[in-house]
Amino acid sequence: MSTFALDEIKRPLRLGELLTATIRIYSSRGWTFVPLGVIQAAVLVAVDYIDPDSVSAQFLIGMCLYGLAFTAAFALIARLVAGATLGAAARAVLAAAPVLLALTVVVGMPFALGGARLILLAFSAIWLGLTGFSIPVLMVERAPDSSFLGRLSYCLRRTTTLARVEFWHAVGVVAALLVIYILLGIVVAIAVAGAADLDQTWALAVAQVPLAPFFFIGLSVLYFDQRARALETVAPPLQRAR
Numbered sequence: 001m002s003t004f005a006l007d008e009i010k011r012p013l014r015l016g017e018l019l020t021a022t023i024r025i026y027s028s029r030g031w032t033f034v035p036l037g038v039i040q041a042a043v044l045v046a047v048d049y050i051d052p053d054s055v056s057a058q059f060l061i062g063m064c065l066y067g068l069a070f071t072a073a074f075a076l077i078a079r080l081v082a083g084a085t086l087g088a089a090a091r092a093v094l095a096a097a098p099v100l101l102a103l104t105v106v107v108g109m110p111f112a113l114g115g116a117r118l119i120l121l122a123f124s125a126i127w128l129g130l131t132g133f134s135i136p137v138l139m140v141e142r143a144p145d146s147s148f149l150g151r152l153s154y155c156l157r158r159t160t161t162l163a164r165v166e167f168w169h170a171v172g173v174v175a176a177l178l179v180i181y182i183l184l185g186i187v188v189a190i191a192v193a194g195a196a197d198l199d200q201t202w203a204l205a206v207a208q209v210p211l212a213p214f215f216f217i218g219l220s221v222l223y224f225d226q227r228a229r230a231l232e233t234v235a236p237p238l239q240r241a242r
Helices: 004-008 015-028 030-049 055-081 086-095 097-115 118-131 134-140 148-165 167-196 200-241
Strands: none
Touching: 015 030, 015 167, 015 200, 030 055, 030 200, 055 086, 055 097, 055 134, 055 200, 086 097, 086 134, 097 118, 097 134, 097 148, 118 148, 118 167, 134 148, 134 200, 148 167, 148 200, 167 200
C-alpha cells in the first residue's frame, strides 16, 4: 500500500502544501486514523482521575503517561502514513517497543512537559523539531545495526541530521501544527461541552479523537518533507561530481 507522502513528497513542501498533504492522507484513511485519537483521549481522562499523595507525583505520572501516549501514537501513525495496514503498524510498534520506551524519555516526556504549560510551547516545538524525527526514523528506516543500542543511536543521529537540513522550517511547521491542534481543540471542546453537557475534561477528551491524528499525520509528513530536503542538498553536489 502506498500513500500520498511516499508517492508525491519528492521535493520540499511549503507549509500550505504540507497541511494539504496532511488533510489528504487523513481523509483517505480516516477510519484507520481516528481510533488512534482514543489513545490521547484515554490518557487525558486517566490523568485527571489520578489522585496520588502529592501534586508533584501526579505531575510526574501525567508526564510519563502523556509521553508514552505521544510516542505510541506517533509511531503507529508514522507507519500508517508510510503505507502499512493498522495490523502491520501495531506489530511494528510492538517489535520496536524497547527502543520506543527509550525515545519516550528522550522525545515524548520533554515534549509533554512543554505542552503542560502554554508558556513552554516554544520549547516543545524546538525540542520536537530537533528530536522528533527519531520516531518515524525508527518506524520507517532500517538501522545498519539491529541491536537495541544500534537502533537507538541510529535514530538519534538520523534525527539530528534531518533537523539540521532546515531546522527553523521544521520548528515552524511543528509550531503551526501545535497552534492548529490547540485552537481547534478548544473550539471542538466548547462545542461538545455545550451539545452533550460534558465537563471540561471529557469534552477535551472527545476533541482529541479527531484532532490528535491530524497532528501526528502532520508530523509524519514533516519527516518525509525533511527527507526530501536532505536529498535535495545532497543531489546537486553528486550531480556536479559526475
